[in-house]
Amino acid sequence: MSFWLRHLPVFPIVIPLVAAAAMLFFAEARRVPRLSIALAASLGQIAAASALLYFTTDSAPYIWREGIGTYSIGGWPAPFGIVLVVDRLSALMITLNAILALSVLVYSSARWDKLGVHYHPLLQLLLMGLNGAFLTGDLFNLFVFFEILLAASYALLLHGAGTRRVKSALQFIVVNLTATFTFLIGVALIYSVVGTLNMAHIAAIWPSLQPGDRGIAEAGAAVLGVAFLVKAASWPLNFWLPGAYTAAGAPVAAIFSITTKVGVYAILRLSSLLQEPLPLGGSWLFYGGIATMVFGIAGMLAARQLQRVVAFNIVLSSGTLLAAIGLAAPTLIAPALLYLTVSVLVSAAFFMLTGMTERMRTADPETADSPSSHPVTYGAFQVGEPPDPQAPDAEVGIAIPAAMAFLGLAFVCCALLVTGMPPLVGFIAKFGVLSATFHGLSSGVDPARSWVLIALLLLSGFAGLIALCRIGMRLFWSVTGRTTPRLRLIEAGPVAFLLVLCIALTAAAGPMMTYVSSAADTLNDPQTYIRAVLPDAQESAP
C-alpha cells in the first residue's frame, strides 16, 4: 500500500489541526493568507473524505476488507494503542462534515468572520474534533475529540459576542461540562470492569462478563448513554439547544447542525457494538426519541422566529433518529442514515438562509448584529482596530440578481426538504423510514411503538409545514418594513450548493440507498467491526 493510502484515515484529523495552527502565524488582519489556508484545508478534507467514501464502497474491496479500514496511531497494535476506524458510517459522516465545512467557510467569509477574532482557526478545530469523533475506535479518545469540538464550539457560539450570545453560551457550557463529567463517569465505570477502552475490544468482551461485573458495566454504558443523549439533544436534556442555536451566528448554527449528530452517531455506534440500544435495558431510547419529537413539534409551532424554527427542527430530526434507532429494527437503520444525511445538509442550508433573510428586517434590533456589540474581543487580543462590519455590504463583491426570488426559492426548497414533502429527497428519506417501520410490523417489532412512530412522523411533517408556511408568509408576503438585501455570490452560492446537492441526491437516491444499506449491514453485524480492529483476537470464551 502506498504512503498516502496507508495514512489516509488520519488526514481528516491532521489537515484541520495543521491548518488551524498555521493560521495563527498570520495576524488577524491578514485575511488573505488565513482564508487561503482555510480554503485549502477544506478542499483537502473534501478530497480525503471522498477517498474514504470511495474506498469503503464495494468498488474497492481489495483495499479494505469488508469496507472497514483501520489505522493504528503510532503503530501500536489494536487493544493497546489507539486506533482510528473507518467504516461506511464514519466515511459518510466525514464527507457530510467536509461538505458542510466548505459551504460554511465560503459563506462566512462574506461578513461573519469579521465579527470577532480567530474565527477560522476555531472553525478548523471544530472540524478536527468532529472528524476525530467520527473516526476514533477508542472510548477515551472519543472523549478527547468531544472536548476539542466542544471547546471550539463554545468559542464559536460566543463569536460576535452580544448579551444574548454570552448568556446562552454560559448555559451551553454548563450543560456540556456536566455532560462531560457524566461521560467520564461512564468511561471509568466501563473501564473498571471491562479493563479496556478500545470499543471493539469492549464489544468482544461484553458478552462474557461475569454476572457481578455486568451490573457495573451496564450502569457505565447507561451513564455514557445519558452523556450522548445530552449532545444528541434528547428530551429532557435538550433545553439548552433552542436558545444556543438561535443566538449563534448563522454560519455557526449551520455547522452546529452536525454537532448534535455526533451524539446520535456515538449512540448508534455503541448500540451497534453492544447490540442493544444504548441507555440499555429496554426501550428508553425509543421513548426518549418520541418525547424529543413531540417537544420539537411543539417548539416549531410555537416559535416566531425563523432561526428558532430551524433550531427546533434540529431537535425534531434528532428525536426521529433516536426513535428510529431505539425501535431496534435492523431494517430501519439504512433509511435513518439517509434521513440523517438529508437533515444535516438541509438544516445547514436553512441556517445560512436565515442569516440572509434576517437582513430583510434590519429594523429588528434583537436579531441584527449591531456594530457596538462585538469589538470587545479586539481589544483583548490586541489585534488592532476591528474592520467595520457594515462596510463589506457596501464593498465591491458580485451581488446576485433577483435576490428576493433566490431567497424565496431557496426557502421553498428548504421547507420541502425539512418537512419531507415530495418531490425532493426529504420525501424519499421520510418515506424510507415509514416503509421500514411498516415492514418491521410484519417481522415482530412491537406494533404499538411502530404505530406511534408512524403517527408522529406524519404529524411532524404536517406541523413543520404549518410553521414554515406561517413564517414564510410573514417573511416574504408582508409588505411593510421589508428591505431587499444585497446578496453576494459567496453568500448565496453555498446555500445554492447545498440545495443542489440535495436535488442531486434526489436523482441519485438509488446509489445513495445502496451505500447506506451496506453501512447499516456493517452496523447490524458488529462482528465485522470487531474482526477488522482485532484481526487475531480470539472469540473470548466464557
Add this chain to the structure above:
Amino acid sequence: MELVCALAIGVLVGSGTWLLLRPRTFQVIIGLSLLSYAVNLLIFVTGRLVIDRPAIIGPAGFEGSSAYADPVPQSLVLTAIVIGFATTALFLVVLLALRGLTGTDHVDGQEPEP
C-alpha cells in the same frame, strides 16, 4: 480505604450537584469544580487502590502483573484534569463577561421577578 474514597466521591458529587442547581454563576462554577474533583477521583480508583506498587516496569524487568498498579487510569486522570481545568477556566471568562454585560450574576442574565 475504599470506604473513605467512596465517601469522599459521594460527598463531592452531592455538594457539586447541589451547587450546580443554584441560580448564581459563582455557585455553579464551584459546583462544576467539585464535580470534576469527584470524577477525577473516580477515574483514579477504577485502577483499584493499591499501595507501594509502581505503575512502570523497573530495571529488574517484568515481575508479574500483580506487582504493578494499573497505569491506564493514571494517564486518563491526567487528561481529564487538564481538560476539566481548561474548560472551567473558559467558563470563568464567560461568567465574567456575562456579569459585565448584564450587571447581575444570575445564570439567566436577569434577576427573577419578585
